[in-house]
Amino acid sequence: MQTTLLEIRNLHxxxxxxxxxKGINLTIHAGEVHAIMxxxxxxxxxxxxVLTGNPQYEVTEGSVLLNGKDLLAMPPEQRAREGxxxxxxxxxxxxxxSMVNFLRTAMNEKRKYAGLExxxxxxxxxxxxxxxxxxxxxxxxxxxxxxxxxxxxEKKKNEILQMAMLQPCxxxxxxxxxxLDIDALRVVAxxxxxLKSPDNASIVITHxxxxxxxxxxxxxxxxxxxxxxxxxxxxxxLELEKNGYAEFE
Amino acid sequence: MDTLSLNKGxxxxxxxxxxxxxxxxxxQAEDSVLRLFVLDFHSxxxxxxxxxxxxxxxxxxxxLAFLHGADSVSTHTRMHHEHGEGISRQxxxxxxxxxxxxxxxxxxxxxxxxxxxxxxxxxxxxLLSKTATMRTRPQLEIYADDVKASHxxxxxxxxxxxxxxxxxxxxxxxxxxxxxxxxxxxxxxxKFPESEDLSVTIDRIIEQGQ
Numbered sequence: 001m002q003t004t005l006l007e008i009r010n011l012h013x014x015x016x017x018x019x020x021x022k023g024i025n026l027t028i029h030a031g032e033v034h035a036i037m038x039x040x041x042x043x044x045x046x047x048x049x050v051l052t053g054n055p056q057y058e059v060t061e062g063s064v065l066l067n068g069k070d071l072l073a074m075p076p077e078q079r080a081r082e083g084x085x086x087x088x089x090x091x092x093x094x095x096x097x098s099m100v101n102f103l104r105t106a107m108n109e110k111r112k113y114a115g116l117e118x119x120x121x122x123x124x125x126x127x128x129x130x131x132x133x134x135x136x137x138x139x140x141x142x143x144x145x146x147x148x149x150x151x152x153x154e155k156k157k158n159e160i161l162q163m164a165m166l167q168p169c170x171x172x173x174x175x176x177x178x179x180l181d182i183d184a185l186r187v188v189a190x191x192x193x194x195l196k197s198p199d200n201a202s203i204v205i206t207h208x209x210x211x212x213x214x215x216x217x218x219x220x221x222x223x224x225x226x227x228x229x230x231x232x233x234x235x236x237x238l239e240l241e242k243n244g245y246a247e248f249e
Numbered sequence: 250m251d252t253l254s255l256n257k258g259x260x261x262x263x264x265x266x267x268x269x270x271x272x273x274x275x276x277q278a279e280d281s282v283l284r285l286f287v288l289d290f291h292s293x294x295x296x297x298x299x300x301x302x303x304x305x306x307x308x309x310x311x312x313l314a315f316l317h318g319a320d321s322v323s324t325h326t327r328m329h330h331e332h333g334e335g336i337s338r339q340x341x342x343x344x345x346x347x348x349x350x351x352x353x354x355x356x357x358x359x360x361x362x363x364x365x366x367x368x369x370x371x372x373x374x375x376l377l378s379k380t381a382t383m384r385t386r387p388q389l390e391i392y393a394d395d396v397k398a399s400h401x402x403x404x405x406x407x408x409x410x411x412x413x414x415x416x417x418x419x420x421x422x423x424x425x426x427x428x429x430x431x432x433x434x435x436x437x438x439x440k441f442p443e444s445e446d447l448s449v450t451i452d453r454i455i456e457q458g459q
Contacts, residue, residue, distance in 0.1 A: 085417075
C-alpha cells in the first residue's frame with residue numbers, strides 16, 4: 001500500500017489581503033514526483049511559501065497534513081525538521097556566515113529534533129565531501145559565506161547540496177530551472193534524481209517543460225488562478241509546451 | 250583631552266573597551282601606522298581626532314557600539330589628512346536594541362597639500378527594536394584634487410529574508426538572529442588584537458539581545 005506523505009485539502013491563502021490560493025487539493029505519496037506548472041501569477045510560488053510557513057502569507061482556509069501531522073500549526077523551523085525542504089527560487093545571501101557553519105547548524109538542529117547525537121566537525125565534513133562527490137560539485141564554496149557572490153548556477157547547486165545533506169522527506173523545488181544554463185540544469189536535475197527514493201517525494205514547480213526532460217514527473221498539475229485545473233502524466237507537460245497556457249488564462 | 254604623538258615609522262595599536270569618555274588626539278609623523286580599536290557596550294562619548302602631520306601615514310579605525318536599554322553612544326571621528334600619500338580606513342558599526350541611541354559624525358578632511366590620499370569611511374548600523382535610533386552624518390571636506398575618498402552609511406534591520414531562509418533550514422529564529430548578529434559584528438571584532446579574549450564578552454552581549 002502507498003504511504004500518504006502530504007495531504008493538501010481545500011487550501012486557501014492570501015498575501016496582504018489578496019487571495020492567491022483558492023482551494024488547492026493535492027495528495028502526494030512517498031516515492032512520487034509531482035510537477036506543478038502554470039502561468040505566471042497562478043500561485044505556484046505561493047504554494048511553496050505556504051507549505052514552508054513563510055510569514056508573509058496567511059492561510060485563510062483548508063488544511064495540510066504531513067505524515068498525518070498538522071503542518072500548518074508548526075513554525076517554519078519545525079516543518080523543516082519534520083522533513084520539508086524548499087529549494088528557493090532566489091536563495092538568500094548571508095554575508096559573514098560560512099557555508100560549513102550554516103549547514104552544520106542546520107543538520108544538527110534536525111538531528112536533535114529526531115533525538116540523534118550532533119555530528120562532529122569531522123563527520124560533517126566527511127559527509128559533505130561524499131555528497132559533493134555524488135552531485136559532482138566542487139568543494140571550493142565550503143569556506144565562503146552562504147550564497148555570497150555565488151553565480152545563479154552555484155546558488156541552485158548549493159540548494160541541491162543542502163537537500164542532499166538534510167535528506168528531506170518532501171522536497172519542493174521552486175523554479176529551480178530559472179536562470180540556469182543547460183549544464184547547471186543537468187547537474188541540478190541529476191542531483192535530484194540521485195536523491196530520489198521510495199521514502200521521499202518531490203514537488204517540482206516550473207513554468208517551462210525543459211526541466212521535466214531531466215526530472216521525469218509521475219504527475220503533472222496545472223495551477224491556474226489559485227486552483228489545480230488539470231492533472232495528467234508527463235505528456236501533459238509536453239502538451240503545455242506546445243500549446244502554452246492560453247486555455248487556462 | 251589626551252594628546253599622543255607617533256614618531257616617524259612608528260606602529261601603534263590603541264585599544265579602548267567600554268571607555269566612557271574618550272577624547273583622543275593623535276599626531277602622526279612620517280610613515281607611522283596607527284590602528285585604533287574602540288568597543289563600547291555602554292554609554293560613551295568618543296572624540297577621535299587624528300592628524301597626519303607628515304606624508305605616508307596610515308590610520309585604521311575599528312569601532313563597534315553594541316547597546317541595550319537606554320544607553321547611548323556618540324562618536325565623532327576627525328580624520329585630517331594634511332599631507333600626501335596617506336591612507337585612512339574607518340569601519341564603524343552600531344547595533345542598537347531597546348531604546349538605545351547611536352550618533353556618528355564622521356569628519357574627513359583632505360587638505361590642499363594632501364595629494365594621493367586614499368581615504369575610506371564606512372558606517373553600518375542595525376536597529377534591533379523599533380524604538381532604537383541612529384543618527385549618522387558623514388562630513389567630507391576635500392581640498393586636494395588627486396585623491397580617492399569614499400564613504401557609505403546604511404541603517405537597517407536584520408534581514409527578514411535571511412531569517413526565513415535559516416528557519417527553512419531547521420534553525421530556530423532566536424539562533425538565526427544570533428548568527429546574523431555575530432556575522433555582522435565579527436569583521437570588526439576579528440580585527441582587534443587578541444580578539445579571542447573578547448569572545449566571551451561578545452557571546453554575552455549577543456545573548457543579552459534576545
